[in-house]
Amino acid sequence: MVEAGGAEWVHIDVMDGHFVPNLTVGPLIVEAIRPITKLVLDVHLMIEDPDAYIPQFVNAGADLITVHLEACRHLNRTVGHIKSLGVKAGVAVNPATPIGLLEEILPDLDLVLLMSVNPGFGGQSFLPSLYRRARTLRGWIEREALDCTIEADGGIKLDNIAQVYRAGVDVIVSGSGVFETSDPGETLREMQRACDRALGVEV
Numbered sequence: 001m002v003e004a005g006g007a008e009w010v011h012i013d014v015m016d017g018h019f020v021p022n023l024t025v026g027p028l029i030v031e032a033i034r035p036i037t038k039l040v041l042d043v044h045l046m047i048e049d050p051d052a053y054i055p056q057f058v059n060a061g062a063d064l065i066t067v068h069l070e071a072c073r074h075l076n077r078t079v080g081h082i083k084s085l086g087v088k089a090g091v092a093v094n095p096a097t098p099i100g101l102l103e104e105i106l107p108d109l110d111l112v113l114l115m116s117v118n119p120g121f122g123g124q125s126f127l128p129s130l131y132r133r134a135r136t137l138r139g140w141i142e143r144e145a146l147d148c149t150i151e152a153d154g155g156i157k158l159d160n161i162a163q164v165y166r167a168g169v170d171v172i173v174s175g176s177g178v179f180e181t182s183d184p185g186e187t188l189r190e191m192q193r194a195c196d197r198a199l200g201v202e203v
């Protein structure tokens, strides 16, 4: 359904009941999804001390693994570990974490995931500080000519997706904004059109 709607990635939220107050899926679910789609499997680890679990998610078929800056004591080592296993590495930051903390690690990252809610639950309201954070980060990436994707996650729906896109976000995650609509495939197509219009493309 999401492939038909034009989604390019499948984002999988992994929660451990420690880093975030909720439990969700583990590597078995990633392994179950892998054979049924060729889309990028984008695994977002909202877990403490992710290092021990990273190989399991790589073996399960993840294409990209994102860890939280707040959950990693030795972030540089963790990012290197992810890359050494042959997948792309991302770092996520919670809404209250200054993005300046990414300064030293940014050249090593394939992706920065800006949280636009406090992670832990689906269906939360979007925090508009995302716009400023995304524009600032986009400025740094362009100034340094880095090859780093900006992703945003949390509370993004059809009514705010164009604004998020215009703030410089490359990859937009939407859970309830897609799956809690009556026709998720059509919602994805409408989201794509809204982003195209934001760029001034005739649709």
Ligand code: ZN
Pocket (backbone or CB within 6 Å): 011, 012, 013, 044, 153, 173
């Ligand atoms: Zn996520």
